[in-house]
Amino acid sequence: MSELPKVGIISCSGEDCPGGNISREATLKVLHDLRPEETATICLPLFLAGGEGERGFAKRFPTITVDGCGKLCAAIGTTRFSNKPSVEINLEDYPDFSTLKTEEKWHIQESSSNLVEKLATDIANHVDKIRNTSE
Amino acid sequence: MSKKYILPCAGFDRPGGKVSKIAVDIIQSLDSSSIIGSIGALAAERPGEIKDLRSSDVVSIDGCSVKCASKMVEKHSAREFEAVEVTAFVDSTDNEDEKARAVVDMVQQHWATATTAPPKTIEPESLEYDFLTEMIDKFILRVKKGLFYSDNDFWVQQEEDLVRVGLTDLLQQMISDVFFVELTDVGHHVEFGDELGSFESTKIAMEIISPLSGTVVETNTNLEDSPELLNEDPYGAGWLYVMHPDDISELDLLKPADEYMTYGVEKAKRELGKKVSK
The missing domain is CATH 3.40.50 (Rossmann fold)
Structure with a gap:
C-alpha cells in the first residue's frame, strides 16, 4: 500500500470567468480518470465557505490550485485559509488559451477540449512530481 | 433595488x-x-x-x-x-x-x-434634527449633536458613567464599504490614542484609535456578521464599543459637534481636492 500522500486539487468553479469551465473539466479528468487514487477533490465553494474538512486536508497535504483567470480565487483562497499551494496553475499562462474565442472559453468545444487535455496532463504530471519528492 | x-x-x-x-x-x-x-x-x-x-x-x-x-x-x-x-x-x-x-x-x-411586491417600509434611523448637516460637493456630511469627537474621526457618547464609541459619518464616507471588522475583547484596557481593533474597507485597512482611556465593557458583536452597519448607521447600529472611562474629564480633549463639523468640512474638502488633483 502506498505511503505517499494524496494531493488535493482545488479548481476554480468557473462562475465568474470564462476559463473556469476548462479548469473544472481538466481537474475532473485528473480526479476521475488520470490519477483517481493519488488525488482528492476539494470543493472550492465549501473550502471558501469554511468547510473544516476541506481546509484541514489542505493544511496537512500538498495541494494544486487550478485557476481559470488572473483573479486566482483558488490560489488566494487556499493560501488565505490553509497553506500556500504546492503548485499554482493559471490557465491564462497557457498561450493556447488566449487564442480561443470567447465562446470556446465559456463552453467546451473541440478547440477548448484540446486545452482541457493538455491542462489535465500537466496537472497529473505535477501530482506525480509532488508525490515523488515526498518519498 | x-x-x-x-x-x-x-x-x-x-x-x-x-x-x-x-x-x-x-x-x-x-x-x-x-x-x-x-x-x-x-x-x-x-x-x-x-x-x-x-x-x-x-x-x-x-x-x-x-x-x-x-x-x-x-x-x-x-x-x-x-x-x-x-x-x-x-x-x-x-x-x-x-x-x-x-x-x-x-x-x-x-x-x-x-x-x-410593495417595498418594505424602512424606519428612519434617526431624526434629522439630531444632526448638523453640510453639503460638500455631492456628499452630505452629518455630525450628530451632543457627542464628542476625536481628530481621528471617532465619536464618544456619554451614557451615565459609561461611554459608547463609534466612527463618524465623515470617516465611513472616506473609507467606503467596510467588509471586515476586528474588535478587541471585553476587559481590554487602552490609553487615549491607542489601537482598539481594526477594520478593512474596499479602500483601506485601518486601526480603530481609542478616543479616550478606559476599559472595554461591551463590543458590538453584530459587526462581525454585518460590518456594513458601520456604513449604514455609523451613529446608531454601527457603534463599536461601550467603555468604562478612566477619567471622564478626558472628554474635554475632544471636539463638540459644531467644532467637529468645521474640522470635518475642511478635512473632507482636502480629501476631495486630493482626488481631483490626481
Missing part, C-alpha cells in the same frame, strides 16, 4: 453544483442583465462583487445541504435573500438539465413576486 444577483454553489465535483451552474447559464441566457455571482470573488472580498451583492435582489442556489452559497451571502450582506436548494428537486428527476430547469423556474418565480 432592481439589479438581480444570483449566487450559484457551482460546487466542484458535486452533482448539485453542476446543476446550479447549468441553471445560472440558462438564467443568463434568458436575462443577460442578471448578475451571476462568484463564491470565489466573495471569499476574496473583491470590492465590485460585494457591491453588486449588497445592491441587488439576491437569490442563492445551493447544491448540497452544506449551503455554501447561502452562507456566503449571509456572511457578506445583512439583507434578506431568497435561497433555492437543488436537493429540493432530487426526487422529481435524475436528469441534471431538468433539475436545472426546475431551479430556473423557481428563481424566475421569485423575481416575478419580488418585482410586484
Whole structure:
C-alpha cells in the first residue's frame, strides 16, 4: 500500500470567468480518470465557505490550485485559509488559451477540449512530481 | 433595488453544483442583465462583487445541504435573500438539465413576486434634527449633536458613567464599504490614542484609535456578521464599543459637534481636492 500522500486539487468553479469551465473539466479528468487514487477533490465553494474538512486536508497535504483567470480565487483562497499551494496553475499562462474565442472559453468545444487535455496532463504530471519528492 | 444577483454553489465535483451552474447559464441566457455571482470573488472580498451583492435582489442556489452559497451571502450582506436548494428537486428527476430547469423556474418565480411586491417600509434611523448637516460637493456630511469627537474621526457618547464609541459619518464616507471588522475583547484596557481593533474597507485597512482611556465593557458583536452597519448607521447600529472611562474629564480633549463639523468640512474638502488633483 502506498505511503505517499494524496494531493488535493482545488479548481476554480468557473462562475465568474470564462476559463473556469476548462479548469473544472481538466481537474475532473485528473480526479476521475488520470490519477483517481493519488488525488482528492476539494470543493472550492465549501473550502471558501469554511468547510473544516476541506481546509484541514489542505493544511496537512500538498495541494494544486487550478485557476481559470488572473483573479486566482483558488490560489488566494487556499493560501488565505490553509497553506500556500504546492503548485499554482493559471490557465491564462497557457498561450493556447488566449487564442480561443470567447465562446470556446465559456463552453467546451473541440478547440477548448484540446486545452482541457493538455491542462489535465500537466496537472497529473505535477501530482506525480509532488508525490515523488515526498518519498 | 432592481439589479438581480444570483449566487450559484457551482460546487466542484458535486452533482448539485453542476446543476446550479447549468441553471445560472440558462438564467443568463434568458436575462443577460442578471448578475451571476462568484463564491470565489466573495471569499476574496473583491470590492465590485460585494457591491453588486449588497445592491441587488439576491437569490442563492445551493447544491448540497452544506449551503455554501447561502452562507456566503449571509456572511457578506445583512439583507434578506431568497435561497433555492437543488436537493429540493432530487426526487422529481435524475436528469441534471431538468433539475436545472426546475431551479430556473423557481428563481424566475421569485423575481416575478419580488418585482410586484410593495417595498418594505424602512424606519428612519434617526431624526434629522439630531444632526448638523453640510453639503460638500455631492456628499452630505452629518455630525450628530451632543457627542464628542476625536481628530481621528471617532465619536464618544456619554451614557451615565459609561461611554459608547463609534466612527463618524465623515470617516465611513472616506473609507467606503467596510467588509471586515476586528474588535478587541471585553476587559481590554487602552490609553487615549491607542489601537482598539481594526477594520478593512474596499479602500483601506485601518486601526480603530481609542478616543479616550478606559476599559472595554461591551463590543458590538453584530459587526462581525454585518460590518456594513458601520456604513449604514455609523451613529446608531454601527457603534463599536461601550467603555468604562478612566477619567471622564478626558472628554474635554475632544471636539463638540459644531467644532467637529468645521474640522470635518475642511478635512473632507482636502480629501476631495486630493482626488481631483490626481
